[in-house]
Amino acid sequence: MSESSPHASDRGKPLPAGSADKPAVAAPASVLLVPYPKIVFLYPTFLLAIIAALVMTFAGGLQDGQNKPGQFISILFLGLLAVNLVILSFDFPRTTSLTLFFFAVAVLMACILLFKFNPELLPVVHRVLAAFHPLANATFYWSVAGILGAIFCAVLIVVRFDYWEVRPNELLHHHGFLSNLERLSAPSLRMEKEINDVFEYMLLQSGRLIIQTSDDRRAIVLDNVPFIRKKEEAVTRMLGALQVQVRPDDGK
DSSP: OOOOOTTGGGTTSOOOTTOTTSOSSOOOSOEEEOOOOGGGGGHHHHHHHHHHHHHHHHSTTTTSTTOHHHHHHHHHHHHHHHHHHHHHHOOOOSHHHHHHHHHHHHHHHHHHHHHHHOTTTOHHHHHHHHTOOOOOOHHHHHHHHHHHHHHHHHHHHHHTTEEEEEOSSEEEEEETTTTEEEEEEOTTOEEEEEOOOHHHHHHHOOEEEEEEOTTOSSOEEEEEESSHHHHHHHHHHHHHTTOOOOOOOOOO
């Protein structure tokens, strides 16, 4: 006596989500690669300037020259600005160098705040730091935030007219205010990823992409591409899917 399969009635039905015959993540139709200038890494200073401006605006008494909280905010702002400028000026290719830099900055900031506001610990050091009493008002912080904010808005506008788009069969370069377009072949595209600065990767997960196409001998180098790992994975999925774009016949 033959027994029917318990799943015989399921034949012909679509496979459930997550089955082996269906990819876990669909390949994107295109991937945008947008390189940004290094000024975008100053966004921590921009955010702290806004916070400091709000505090100085709504908290009374902080603009007094003898007020310790006001001086603390100013010293903290100067410290973060210095760290941001170091990020723009130097590369930190290894985690060890990053750890040493953070340690040195933390020790320096702690010593300045400790000996400045506690004269009984080391009177000699306190006298040296006595002349160092930075204090900025709310107008200063609003001005810094406004300048950086205007630059960031200009960057967002400019990058809309200069970016790359990877498709399954071609690589497109959109550039110029008149929407100029350059097409390159993409089926044999080769891409290399470089993360040369640990700081920049921590801030925006950015890095460098080096693209080599089959019909162009020069390498295309894109610096400061945010979320570079996700971009690389998306391009790999798209090119690995071997998608074929079929364009409808327009009758020409």
